[in-house]
Amino acid sequence: MRGSTRRGLLDQHHGWRCEPGVGSFYHYFRGRLERLWAGITIPNAICFSPDGTIAYYCDTPSRTIMRVATDPRNGRPLAAPETFLGPLDGSPMALSPMQMAISG
Secondary structure, eight states, rough: OTTTTEEEEOOOOOOOOOOTEEEEEEETTTTEEEEEEEEESSSSEEETTTTSSSSEEEGGGGTTEEEEBOOOOOOOBBOOOOOEEEEESSSOOOSSSOOOOOOO
């Protein structure tokens, strides 16, 4: 995934109240910016498995962690996102070695 980046953008024109469903995730690689997923309120907690084959993210208000298979060469998704864990209640997770901060 060298040279690849993924970013989430949200609409926060109402102060700390975000407009539901107007955020998106984007992927940038070799000069090309591509919107991956729309309809997200607060894109957050983007991370990858050590081998780069799985990406994780959450939409903070849903308190759900999503996962998606990715191409380890460029970070592009290979499938649609699916629910990994959630909705979470904010308690420590003993189910996996993964640690992720979810606020709200």
